[in-house]
Amino acid sequence: MDLLSNVDQMLEQLDGALPLKEEGLLGIPVSLTGMNLNALKIQIEKRGGELQRKMGREIHPAVVLLDLLATDVKGEFNSTIDDYCLLTKNALRDLLQAAIYDELTGLYSRNILETRLREEFRRAKRYSLPLSVIFVETDDFKKVNDTYGHLEGDRVLAYIGRFIRAHLREVDFPARYGGDEFVAILPHTSGDIALMLAQRLHNQFGIDQKSTNLCETVTLSIGVSTMVPELQGEKELLDAADRAAYKAKAHKDMVWPVVNADPDAEAGAPV
Secondary structure (H helix, E strand, O other): OOHHHHHHHHHHHHOOOOOOOOOOEOOEOHHHHOOOOHHHHHHHHHHHHHHHHHHOOOOOHHHHHHHHHHOOOOOOOOOOHHHOOOOOHHHHHHHHHHHHEOOOOOOEOHHHHHHHHHHHHHHHHHHOOOEEEEEEEEOOHHHHHHHHOHHHHHHHHHHHHHHHHHHOOOOOEEEEEEOOEEEEEEEOOOHHHHHHHHHHHHHHHHHHHHHOOOOOOOOEEEEEEEOOOOOOOHHHHHHHHHHHHHHHHHHOOOEOOOOOOOOOOOOOOOO
């Protein structure tokens, strides 16, 4: 395919990059990629109009794009055009996939989790909306690696990722936090509902795992946090869920029954 056809395809993509629809690149929302292509579209249209007036004829958008990339334009273009580079569509898709998704589990990556949690926290605080977080830890995961090897450990993590994706709601945002830890953001969800969802997830994990061919049965310890006025930022919300999961892990194979676990309470007994 020639350059002009490639640019035509790109501009077709840009036609969908309207802020109200919050559409981003290759179907991935701006909230995940951080790339609002509407700005580039406006630049191409404006620069194209200037070139057409100067040359007295219609200018193909490919020529306009190359002009923007190749010319040291002073002022409004110069401040933003350096944010863009030319990549093949497949290369760009692969790059975005690697940045946004965890390859092993298929869940969102930790970088994207932090961005999304910050956005959801600010939205919940601004409009007084409920927001909860589930923190999931795998019990005795080191034992799986030590006993059966890292390939089996990877199979366990991949299975947990598939399970979480299959059993959370469409509005929820599941991510791999790191190692054998997972986090799910639950927008518009109160603490009571989040605890119910976490308990359902925990119970179903034990049932579904019976039909797998994993070398050893694994269990999950889960903690839940929810928005309260005392929480000043998204990190505190995440830390509260992590703290509850830590307390659950002292027992193993359970959901800590209290949201926003008290940091001063003993890990061995719910309060």
